[in-house]
Amino acid sequence: MLSLASIVLSVGAALPLATANALSGALHRDVVVIGGGAAGAYAAVRLRDDFNKSIALIEKQDILGGMVDTYVDQKTGATFDFGVQTFLNVSGAKAFFDRFNVSVGSYSSSASLITEYIDFNTGAEVDFEVPSITAQIVAIAQFLTVIEPWESMLQPGYWNFPDPSNIPDDLLIPFGEFLTKYGLEDGAPIIYSTTGLGVGNMSEVATMFALQSFGWDMARALTGQLGLFTPTSGGNQALYNAIATDLGDDVLYSSTVLKSRRTNSGVSLTVRNHKTGQLTPIIARRLLVAIEPTEDNTSPLDLSPSEQNTLAKFTYSNEFAGLVDNAVFNTNYTYFNLPSTAAPNHTLIFQEEPMVASFEYTGLDHLFRVMVIGNTTSTADEAKALAQTNFNTLLKTGHLSSPQDQKLSWAAFSTHGPMHARVSVDEVKSGFYQDLYKLQGARSTWWTGGAFSVNFQTKLWEFNEGLIPKILEGL
Template sequence: MARIILTSVCLLLALAPFSFAADGEGEGKGKGKGSGRPVTTIHRDVAIVGGGAAGSYSAVRLREEFGVTVVVVEKDSKLGGHVNTWVDPATGRGFDAGVQNWIEINNASSFFERFGVAVQPNVRSVLDQHFVDFATGTRLTNYTPPPTADRSAALRRYLAAAEQFLPILEPGWWNFPEPSQIPVDLLLPFRDFAAKHNLTAGIPQIFATTGFGKHNFLDSMTLFLMRSFDFSMARTLLGLEANFVPVSRRNQDLYDAISDFLGPDALTSSTVTDAQRLNGNGGATLEVYNWATGTTTRVVAKKLLFTVAPTEENLKPFDLDGDEKSAFDGLYYSSSVVGIVSHPSLPLNASVVNTPAAAQPDNWVAAVPSYPFTARFENYPNSTYYRVIAVGDQTFTKEQARDVIQGSFDRMVAAGTLQQTTPPQDLTFHLLESHGPVSASASKQVVDTGIIQKLNGLQGSRSTWYTGAAWSVHLTTSLWRFTDTVLSRVVASL
């Protein structure tokens, strides 16, 4: 039985006339288009679409550091995006199914302390590993994971190979070269990049940290793989970068505190149903519908900050022009679903890892399953609960993920790897939340047409600025660093 140290980190509308109040803060009543219901109109400097990691952080920074008025529109009932904290009603203990820890970049821990959320160094849980082929439910008897020394050496080689690209990849794509000048290594499928730089022994670790958000891990272009598994993550796994967690072990605590800070400027349970955006300093008008209360708010803003994934569905209300369509149509995504489950047959103090039989005895490249897949069942220490992750392409739904997860469990029972209860019972799902679409990527052909330059060219156009994982590194605190570069430009444009 092998043992492993776990460390995953691990993101309406009637069109309204533009009539800013003299003080920029006027409130008024109107009628929603065709609804007959009153509409409250508010005026803000910046309207932020999305209250996840980037949107919540942006709201705080704009208000506190720059004295800018803001409003956040978030479809969920709370801020926080992908932290996905579930609290056991019996004990009050919190369990984070999404974000697991935070890398100390640019003194990120001070942002938590600003909101009274105490943090501590992350203590890594040591769990037994059970390697099982989830396609058959059979436990592997002849598989050897990479030795620790070999894995670390591979991660050091990855870091050395990747660091040369730091100036063009982080904190964003501001300095990214024209297509003809892109370094060849960045255009390689990751399987070829890994072979070229002798990273084979690091593939299971990189996959365990990053691949759970990518349905095509080995075939992903290295350029986009490095957006998910960035330099800071490699440094963290090598012990060169600190990482931390809230003392409470509830990542949601940060976002609940931000929600209290924003007060009525956090429009949760709300979606933009229509938008009008003008060029230059024309500003933006959004009509925002609150599905919990049935009310509509008209937001008249000088600038719009878009922080959610720029998918067709999310962009539908925003009347894209040709340049925007050309850029966004070139992106594709993965979808992951995280959950918390329990079942008496699952082993305590263990992680049951999906490992194809072809990986035996030490074919580590083959240790990556084909999508859609359940990645693992990982026990939370001192509990009977397990974190699960299922991954598929951008069409993968939460309902499909539930079936994939249950199917993985059922095959292990049928194969005798797990013992079923009497009478038989299914997994109990305590939480199941979608993390999709994630890991924005593009094909080499699309990169060759200059998609990155196209995306950069949209910044500030039609009174709209962009941040979020599609524009930067996916890890939260790295994303905050990129967001700071965007916010300085937003404020300068006001």
């Protein structure tokens, strides 16, 4: 049975926008934003506070910030960011923190940890001879020189991505082949261990998608050409808590879109709070989608056949992050997962996903950060089960301080959801990104987030800066 609010929305969606605006009980906004992560929260602030547009921000969680994931120790108040760990200082990013009185400082990694390379599938120690840090940084500098001519094609978005006949061949070959072609193999370990592992077996992914996982600004940061920073207190969540205070009642928490109608003259949505069941109709002149365009996420958005056909071509990694609290881990250690075949110095051999990337000491008591990289279908339960299986293997093979079976004690766990969107090389050659960007602005809808840009928070802000003028045109 349809609820009264659903009936009202369905009727209103069929009417001209001026008539729909007369419906009682609906929120009327210039722009409605779906998703309160980095891209959506930033856009909501800019649109409302700086361009004087009314907004509604729909967020499925009860906080803003998406995958920031700041852990707070209840005893000491100490924080640890087990999701996003640092911010790239691009395009005035620090100024955005300043406006919310969130002080920041230069990022410094935790104390040097002892890295033990282990094949988590077998428990065998991997005698891997990692290149010296100097050799790795030299390779990253050379890597940056090679990739610099392609930067505007891919970042902060695909606005300038070349037509199929003009795509550089190097962007479409496997990343391992690319690194070998240019003699950059020494840079692979640091690329992989920082952000490159998000795509799974980095060597097999097309170079353009590896560059979206680790690209120009990460290379500049590692070679000292670009700063990294974090809040000086409160963890990375501090910024998004301040944004939440600023936006106030314009955020609908614990809410998702139930159904929608999108036209060239505006959009109408029914939003449901999954805690209270309350339905809220929203009438808006523009829609900004700031979540990954997966089938589940877009199913309430009455996609057109062309939208559906285009977005369905994406595949994703499912990424999970958490903290475990087990005293059997050796503090000051990182247990890093590599296949046995990586020994002695094969820098381009990595585990296939789904896989636990590492157990890494955080500096807080016995807390270890866990990263799990899943495939397209991996679930949170499967990620936890895989972590438990690998933990059992480490116990049984003597890498931890006790051989006794025990359960992983999860202090925190977060699903980062489908991310690192990519398509096949054949789709790229067939003009996929030209088709994707044709969706921008169609049916009063604009798109932001990793699939349309890149999975770095401040780079998403930079992408938004180019997108917002397009959203505002004629508004």
